[in-house]
Amino acid sequence: MKMTAKRLTAQLVARRMEVAVVQKEIPAPALQMARELLFEIDSGRRLKGLEGHVRAVIATGFQSGGYAVAVAVSAKDLRGAVKSIRAVxxxxxxxxxxxxDSPAADSESETGPVDDNDADTNSDAE
Known part of the structure; x- marks a missing residue:
């Protein structure tokens, strides 16, 4: 059976998530979500929105890793946080x-400078 790279299947997700769960390198909240997702897949239940579930695990991992970087008080804590982000x-x-899903791409659009001239330009065009 040939799988395409663009389509997430339960088989592909299970295989990759199992590795992440066994290695325990992803942050704890994402690890718990991954375990729950694996349980659902292994139970043979059909999951609606599989890609959404996977994206939630990834987003939680990035957010938890980012928080761990922010609160790191020692070089060892920082290295562990960076390692978890790399694992995610x-x-x-x-x-x-x-x-x-990278948080850097999301934060650039949210924290970029606001240009009020764009709103004026659009209203002139109407």
Missing amino acids: ASLSEALGLGED
Whole structure:
């Protein structure tokens, strides 16, 4: 059976998530979500919105890792937090989600400068 890179299947998700759960490198909240998702898949239940569940695990992993970086008080804590973020990024890449879920891409659009001239330009065009 040949799987395409663009389509998430329960088989692909289970295989990649099992590795992440066994290695225990992703942050604890994402690890718990991954375990729950694996339980649902292993039970043979059909999951609606599988990609949404996977994206939630990835997003939680990035958020938890970012928080761990922010509260790190020692170099050891910081290294562990960065390692967990890398593990989440690796899982994301393995599942074919790529950079779509990276928190840096999301934060740039939210924290960028607001240009009020764009609103004026659009109203003049009408």
